[in-house]
Amino acid sequence: MNAEHTIALWLLALVYMGIIWWKAPKQVSASGFFKGKHADGKDPSFGLLIASAAISWIFAKSIVNAADLSQAFGFWGGVGYGVYYLSFVVAGIAFYLIRTRTAYTSLPAFLRGKYGLVGMRLFLLAVGIRLYNEIWSNTKVVGSFFGPEGGSQYWLAVLVFTVFTVIYTWRGGLRSSLLTDAFQMVFAGLLLAITLFVISPPLIREWPPATPDMTGSALTFALLAFLQIFSYPFHDPVMTDRAFITSPRTMLKGFIAAGLLSGAFIVLFSLVGLYARLQGEGSGPAVLSVSAALGLPMLLIFNVMMLTSAGSTLDSTFSSAGKLSILDWKSRQAIAPNSVRRARGVIVALAILGNLPLLTIYMGDQIGPAVIAATTISGTMVMGLAPIILLSFLPTSALNFHLAFWPGLILGGLLAFTPSLFPAWAAVGSGKYALATGVNLYGLGLCTFGFFMGSLYTYAQGR
Template sequence: MNSAQNAALWILAIAYMAIIWRIAPKGVSASGFFNGKHTNGQAPSFWLLVASAAISWIFAKSIINAANLANAFGFWGGVSYAVYYLSFIVAGIAFYLIRTRSQYTSLPAFLHGKYGQVGMRLFLIAVGIRLYNEIWSNTKVVGSFFGEEGGPAYWLAVLVFTIFTVIYTWRGGLRSSLLTDALQMCFAGLLLAITLFVISPPLLQEWPKSTPEMNSSALTFALLALLQIFSYPFHDPVMTDRAFITNPRTMLIGFILAGIISGAFIVLFSLVGVFATQQGYVGGNVTLSVSTALGLPMLLIFNVMMLTSAGSTLDSTFSSAGKLSVLDWSQQTTISQNTVGRAKWTIIGLAIIGNLPLLSIYLGDQLGPAIIAATTISGTMVMGLAPIILLSFLPTSPLNFHLAFWPGLLLGSLLAFVPSLFPAWVAIGSGKYALATGVNLYGIVLCTTGFLIASLNTHFKLSPLRAKADA
């Protein structure tokens, strides 16, 4: 990238940050910081909820993944990735039932009431690792559009982008995240429309030869995504926090609409991967390859799209981390400006340690990727959350949580670090995701079985007590 291109990228980035800065509130109440409420005490509006939920799930890394999968598997690769966005429907229905059948005001409070403090805190540790992982994985994408990984331009972009997002989230918490998300959703939609307008002519002309029919590898990935939507959304505080800030009916309709919007966005953007196949770009970050090949204007557009998607994810990550550390961990119900102050220190600390994995590029080809992998908690590791949340209407005790949570964590860890331990018969389907699909399918059965055994145990323990009480 020459100096003129780099200067243009920075000019556009500064303009983007100036607009976001103007939208972000300069100060909010404690309820605004943690619950996103307006200064008059009203809950966020329906469309604000929809826009924020949708854009917060259009991660920078998700955009890259969608394009790469379409590049590898054709159009159906992008569609398979969009299956993850059915998570909104699963989560929306689950949270609607939780909120209308109980008085819990957050998911951690629900888990505390159903499974005890230990189970709740294990869940929060898993969520904390997820939040930590969101930092470096999004700042890395942004930095890669400004310069080669490890170079001065790359590090400057990571530093500036992180500090800017920290400052406006530090000032307004969840309220800042919601308001800026709405603008970022508008930006993302406009930029997607421009991108599709540019790539559509050659894309449509070469469509038959560049987009093969759904193959077994794409079907395998679709099955993997379908299995994970029953657990994946529950360890994402971006989603779970927003599930409790409006009334249940507004939340349910908003989540369904947000899932449709964000899923459609992912499918449409994945066409960049199909276009990359036409142009002969295979493997790597095809989004960056396409944007560079299309010239400076498109490089600028793709860059702002990455800033938009990564920014919406990061500010949500920071605000959720502040709430987790101060309110959720101790189940504190009263909030004040002192509570906000403690949450702000969490935001600063997470911003620093969350970018440390980026330094692994200096540790060698083997050690670096190993450190990156160690910070990642995958959807496989939290598969046990499916029965923990979705079967919570059954008789429960802390044993339910442990018999569902630990098998998933063990299987997910083995899959991440020593996949060779699994025999060949575990794999289901074909391609690189076959083993993960098999582990998830058998793992969900194992976690659910453990949960049901614990429920039967609780039922038979309670039965004599109920009989004695009736007598």
């Protein structure tokens, strides 16, 4: 990348940051900071809920992953990643039932009531791992657009982007996240339309077909995503926090609309990967190779899209981390006078610690941590949340939680660090995600069986 390109990227980044700074509130109440309420105490609007939920799930890492999967496996690779966005439907229905049939005002409070304090805190620790992964996996994508990984421009972009997002989230918490999300969603939609306008003509003329082997690999990944949608959304505080800030009916309609909107966005953007295949770009991230091939204007558009998507995810991550550590951990409903100040300290600490995995490039890993691992591995480790949430109408106790939670956590850990321990028969499907799919399939069955055993024991003890 030459000096002119670098200057153009930074000028556009400054424009983006200026607009976000203008949209972010300068001062909010404690209820606005933690619950996103308006200055007059009103709940966020229906439109704001849809825009915020949708753009907060259009992660920078998800955009990159969808394009790479489409480049590797054909169109069905992008569709496979889009399956994750059915999480909104699963979560919307589950939270609607929780909110209309119980008096709980948050997911952690619900888990404590059903499974006890230890279960709730184990859940929050799993959520904390998810929040941690969201930091580096998104800042890495942003930095890669400014320069090669490990270079000075790469690190400068990571630093500036992280600090800027911390500052406006530090000031406004969840309210800042909601208001800036609305702008980011509109802007991302406009950038997607421009991208499709540029890449569509050659795709229409010569739709690159996927080979049978590629199709099998893509469908394997789609099955993996489908298995994870029954647990994945429940360890995402970006989603769970927004499930309790409006009325149950508004939330359900908003979640379904947000899922359709963000899922369609991801599938459409994955066409960038098909374009990369058509142009013979077979190595490296599809987004980077296509933006470089199309010249400076498209490079700038892709760069702003990454800033937009990563920014919406990071500010939501920071605000959720503040609420989790200060309110949820101790099941507090009332907001203490010093709660906001303490939450701001958590935001700063997470911003620093969350970027440390990027340093692994200096520890023998020449490409750093893989961004797709932040999705597939964390989703595997929490597979036990599926029965814990979706089967909570059965007789429950702390035993249910542990018999469902720990098998998923152990299997996910083994898959992440020692995959060679799994026998060949554990793989389901074909391609690089066959083992992960098998572990999730059998693991989900094991977690559900454990939950049922806990329910039988709890029922027998109560008779």
